[in-house]
Amino acid sequence: MVCYNKKEYTPPFAMGTTIDERCDNSLEKYVINGGKPLTGEVVISGAKNVAVAMIPAALLSDTPCVLENVPDISDVRIMIHMLKKMNVDVYYKEPGVLYIDSTKMNTTKVPYELATKMRASYYFLGALLGKYNEAEVALPGGCHLGNRPIDQHLKGFEALGVQTEVKAGAIVAKSNALTGAPVFFDQVSVGATINVMLCACKAKGTTIIENVAKEPHIVDVANFLNSMGAKIKGAGTDTIKIVGVKELKGSTYSIIPDQIEAGTYMMMAAATKGDVVIKNVIPRHLDCLTAKLNEMGIGVEEGDDFIRVFYKKRPKKTMVKTLPYPGFPTDMQPLIATLLCVSEGTSTVTETIWDSRFKYTEELKKMGADIKVSGNMAMITGVDELSPAPLKATDLRAGAAMVIAGLMARGTTEIYDIFHVERGYENIVQKIKGMGGNIEKIETED
16 A cells, blocks of 8 residues: 555545556546536635645755645646655645655656656756756656757756756756856746756855746745745846855745636636636736736636636637736636637637647537637637537646536536646546536546
8 A cells, every 4th residue: 555644644545546546547537517607616726836846846955844735636646656766755744734854865866757747857857956966857748738848957957067968768967066157048937947946056156047937936936945045036037046055954835826726717717607706816926817807808806815706798809828927827828718719709819838739729629619720829709609529638728628618518528638637736626516516527438
């Protein structure tokens, strides 16, 4: 029996199952009976994009760390299993509270098969380089959204004195001595910003990283590192300055709410003609989404830590262009596109981040959506309603869009390859049911 708890907490997966059974939902599907407005409230979990960076970051500490508000998603479960294989003492003290003690870690090589299951495994490169001056991590997996090179990560590492090579499908990185240096990214990259930040925390001297990403989860990771004794300034701006320190000590830190999960339920409320209060959010992180929904005629009310989204009338057409934060998030693009399928007139969605993010539109067309894709732009002419159809989740956020589409369409919709969805959404079935949605997760016949 494999489990991660040492105390009374039992994780929300069946005891006695293997790690692959817990992390692979490929033999399950969602069955949705849609056409009903969602109402009530939903509580947002900790941010996926923070958790998958902060767990490797904890390895930099010379003493144990405790992470709070950790979402129970398959990407986190895979990372926990990686740590176990590397002889890291890791377990849940209670729901959502993860204890990590790397003092007995005995390798700088991340288990190959597990690393290929998720893109965020590349954060082990920065963390292990920062602590041990060497790392070996398989080329990352995750969603297939087109060309997603990690050249900016390697460029940053090499500026700090790291030699890198690709050998047998893995990145092998070593340094005789990490040394602070200026780093300029050729393009804004969230992953590269965090990875170089991890690597530079204990480098000798000062590192100045320019043209960095400014997302809230970068600020949160920097705050976590500072709580351990790092000296990082400028996170959330165009330039980050890091003065290397000799050691980092463990701390207890709570992960911020997931802005993309919050945005998903905002779109879900609007698309189902519902009225939902979304709790445990940081409203300013959602400003661009709020502005776009207001522009479309959807009702939005903000509180200190909640947002209410309610349907008033058929959404108006709009133009959406994805941009780095604080612009419209690329991860929200499939979700708002699904809402636009039933809006008035013709809307345009332009994707500037990833080059293959419109694969999901073929699934929406099965439901009667009128979408024409040309290069990095989609033209969406609203129809009166979507019709149920068998759908496939092509990636994490596209899978969430399929869930929204199924909830919109009157009748029964089945969604396959839901393992994509459960990489990033904690208890999505239970949360939708809590708002009155009719959704079940069942095993497929094949």
